[in-house]
Amino acid sequence: MIYVYALLERSCATTAPPAGIEGARVEHRAYGDIVAAISDCGAARPSPTAENVWAHERVIEGLMEQCTVLPVRFGTIFTNYEQLESMLDRHAAELARGFERVRGCVELGVRVASEATAMQGLPEMSIGAGKSKSGRGYMDALAAAERDRAQVQWRTEQLVDSIHRPLAAIARESTRREGVSAPLLFSAAYLVEGDKVDAFQRCVDDLSGKLDEVKLLCTGPWPPYNFVPRLAAASSEAIHETAR
């Protein structure tokens, strides 16, 4: 079976990337204007082990140093070359736009975690509600708790906005993850042009120095995983994500 790591443009000349999953030799196979970085994974489906995940990432990083890449999700395999060619041919236009979108950029990740201060106030409200002996007292405590919760949420949103806004201004694009939970307050990915990475890092440093109540962690540069095209047909075709 054919394992796919990343897609490149045909115009990009690259040297051999690092060895792939389980030491497999990674080769380039051109289909029209697109080149797929692939390896033969035999009959076995690669498992998402630490080694394999890092091997996948290393191949893409090796390519990213040399040209614009569209990273492919871990575990993508094709049973034959014709199947892969058909897929790339069908999505050639979307992929071409995808290369333009991320050209010259890397992805940086930012996570913001609470150092507890931003969440202060929450424990007391539950204690207060639990101690109330009368029905009215209980309801008053619940209402107070709700007001506290809203205030904490408002403070958190203000804080997150004060972090995200200046970073987004440096980036070409950004995307925030929804539904994070405490102590994580915020997680986002930024598509940053190569010559703005230093400015982005300085901005993170500045924000970190000003904000004692949270801890900022910035990682990268990553391949632009969060800024690849979402292929229209992918959701309705033969993707097999099976729950065991």
Place this chain on the structure above:
Amino acid sequence: MSDRSAADEVTLLELLDRVLDKGVVLSGEITLSVADVDLVFVGLRLLLSSTEAAQRQRAAGEIGASGARAEVA
């Protein structure tokens, strides 16, 4: 947990978020199952206390075109 191991964990989680959940979805076969993903998350978090995970973490300040990871702040 030390700052270093916390940074290792964040880096690893950031990696997993991307490699397993982002990137181009071609209509080949995605071999991951939901159960596998859960397992690998658990397994890798345990690995964080090992030297192997620490070695994976690139040195701070190496942010740039090298593809290295850097922790900031």
